[in-house]
Structure formats: C-alpha cells, structure tokens
Amino acid sequence: MSKPTVVIDDVHIHYRVVLGAGIGSAAGALRSLVSGKKPSQVVKKVHAVRGVSMVAYEGDVVGLVGRNGSGKSSLLRSIAGLQKPSQGDVYTSSQASLLGVGAALNKSITGNRNITLGGLAMGMTRDEIEELRPSIIDFADIGEFIDMPMGTYSSGMQARLRFAIAAARQHEILLVDEALSTGDTEFRRRSQAKIRELAADAGTVFLVAHGHNMIREVCNRAVWMDKGIIRLQGDTQEVLDAYEADMEDKKKS
Template structure:
C-alpha cells in the first residue's frame, strides 16, 4: 500500500451510501445584540415589564441600540473536519461559536447540530478558589465523564497541560495561576474527551510553542475519532497546521469558505500580509 503524505487532506467518514455526515448546519443565521441606551425610566420594574410586553416600542423609547454581529451566515460542517474561523477583531467569530454551542439565541435562521457541541475558550469558567486538581475532576464530570474515567485520565491531563513543569502547581488554587497556565489546563481537560463537535476559541494562543505542538497533535487525534473541530485563532500558522478548511468572517458576513491555503492567502492580502516575525530595528549610526 502506498504511503499517504502527512499533509494530505484527511479522508472524511461517510455513510453506507458514500455521503458525508453533517455535524453542524448554519442556515441564514443572524445574531443581534441589544445594548440599552439612556431612555427614561429604563431602570424601573414597570419599564422592564413594558419592554417584555411591547418589545419593539419599548426599544425605541428606551434608546436600545441593535448590533448586528452575524449576518445571514450559512455553511455545513462535516464529521472529521477541522475548520479554522478567521477574521479581523469584531468580525463575529466568537459570537458565532457561542451560538453553535447553544449559548446565544439567533435572531433569524437556524442552527442544527449533531450531538452536544462543547465550547472551549480562554475564559471558560473553572473555580478559582479550588485547586487545579479539583478543577480537573469538576471539569471532567461537567463534560459527562464518570469519576473513574477522570481518575484514569488525571495524570495524562496534568502532564499534557505542563502545569507541574516548574513546581507542584496542580495542588494550588487556580486563582494563583497565570492566564496561560489556566488556559492550558482548560484545554487539557476539554481535550481528554472525544467530542462530537469541539469549539476552540483562542485557547492555543496563550501556550508556548511546545504546548501548541501538543495541542495541534491532539486536534488531529480528535479528528481521527470522527469528531468536528472549529478553531478560532489570529495565529495563521496554527490554522495552517491543524485545519484543512477555513471560514472567513468579516463584519459579521461570511466572506469566504474554502481550502485553508486559498482562504488564508486571500485574508492575508486583505489584512496586509502573513504572520511574519517583526524585523528588529537597526541601530542608528552614532553622530
């Protein structure tokens, strides 16, 4: 049998009829935030009730501002895919992931998912006053793992996170962790389980390169177990290393959906260049 190149696109699982298996379907999705203005009486209980009963009229009277964060976005994600989600700041990437996870309602359109999507972000909540060890168990139980499963995978989670590389930090309260340490532990907990749909929001940005390599390898393993992974990142190299498809959102609209290199080239042309290390300024000659 011929060897398959490492960078070859993965063969996606199919049904008995050879059809790809959809895991997430977004159909004309609009997501709108409402920001309260300074309308008179908006802080009273009566005003709140009126806003519920006569929403549109109350919004105008109270000066409610609508922010259209995602506009008519449609796509289908399939089992076994790793999909990058890119765009400039404020383009709606995190908002779309929260809606797919069921944490935000949609204004118009529909989102259909197979199984339970799991959202992992740098702000994913763990208990700051509890030790890292206790949070590993709580996080595992919250994802539906049994206590025995968490106990069996506990040491792998700790080792993967690298929390104890410079001391016994796993026994300290999480409020004593740096933001990077907390993010690494969150990813390690989430990655300990195979997910139908795993949504990752900038969770790889805070780790060092060694941790990023471990994380990218784990994402590839999750794909092999026939899950679907979405990765939001401003690091184009991470997208290139882990994803074979990219969705590009800009000002809430889906600007492009296609193969990773094709979309990233267009995005880098739009933003003014690829991720490159900044050249060091040359010292000025002395007068």
C-alpha cells in the same frame, strides 16, 4: 458523499448592548418612568452575524478567519447552542462543544478539585475523570501546585490547567477558539499540537485561529467572515490567499 454534521441555516445574531441603563441619575429614571417613555439610546442592538448559511460534513476541519468583531466567535457559540440566533437556526448531529472550561473552574479550590469540577461540567463521569486525571496533571505541568488553590497560581499556570482540563475529552463536534492556547511559547506549541490531535480525532471541527499557519496545516476548508457575513468559503489555500491579499490592501490604503 459523507454525512452532514452541522447545518447552519441563515443565522442572524443580535446582541443587546446596554449602554448605561440605571447609571443615569435617579431623577432621570423617575422622569422616564412618569412620562412612560423608555430612556432613549440606552439599549443598542449590534448585528454581529448577518445571515450565514453553510454545511459541514464528517471529517471536515473548517477554519474561520476574519478580523476581530467579524462574528466568528458568535457563530461558534451559536453552533454550540450557547448563543440563541435571533433568526435562522443551527442543526447538528450531536451536541457540539466549545473547547474551554475556564468559566466552570473556581479559584478557591485546588487544581485537583478543579479537574473534577471542570470534568463534570463538560459532562464526564467521575470514573472518566479519574482515568484522565494523570494525563491532565501531566499536560498542565504545574508540579505540586496541583494540590494548592488555583488562586495561588500564576496566570500562565492557570491557563495551562484550564487548557489541560478542556482538552482532556474527545468530542464529536469540536469548536475551538484559539485564543485559548495562551501561556509561554513552549506551552503554546504543545497546546497547538494538542488541538491538532483533537481535530484529527473529532468528527467535525470548527477552528478560529489568528495564526494562519495552524489553519493551513489542519483545515481542509476555510471560511472568511467579514462584518457578519461570509465573504468567501472553500479551499483553505484559496480563501487564506484572498483574505491575506485583502488585509495587505487595507494596510496600504
């Protein structure tokens, strides 16, 4: 049996959603302060993931499917250590990385400087960045804009540069949220090919994708999430067939 790389042990994730604390009137805030009562219904708890357990092994490419809000992205973030489970825990053989670096980039600086910034954010050294720079520029395909501030780019160009930087590095445990591969059709095709390439080289991959073709093509396992729990997991074909059948049923009713 191959080596386990990710063990998800009964993970629950709660979000605190603040519904307008402080937006109310000053008088109301004062009243609740004086009465010592917390203003009611300001904080809502959302139970996004409700007890998920699974193990992924070296060589696994796991596809996560499910409707919006089923907890896929939350689960992905908890594997990367970017979302603290409110109960349960995730254990990994090495630090898992979420493919995506957009938040680290800065629109005031040039594309080239953003390559440096994004690379450093992902934990690369300056030497590694310089080595990869030509291929990043090549993949982003934004021509001479690379030396202009990123704020001057079209949204498609920004998306391309973001993806090119994020995909430059190899990861042992890679987490991909497909929402990342935006842009025109041509670039989407190229970025999906790149994700496949990364998945082939990584030890273990978790992939959230809305296009099931991609999952069928690259994943050896699939997990169907529904309202924060695993509805079904196993062979990709089986899980997707069941999920698609369920979606059809819901459409009809």
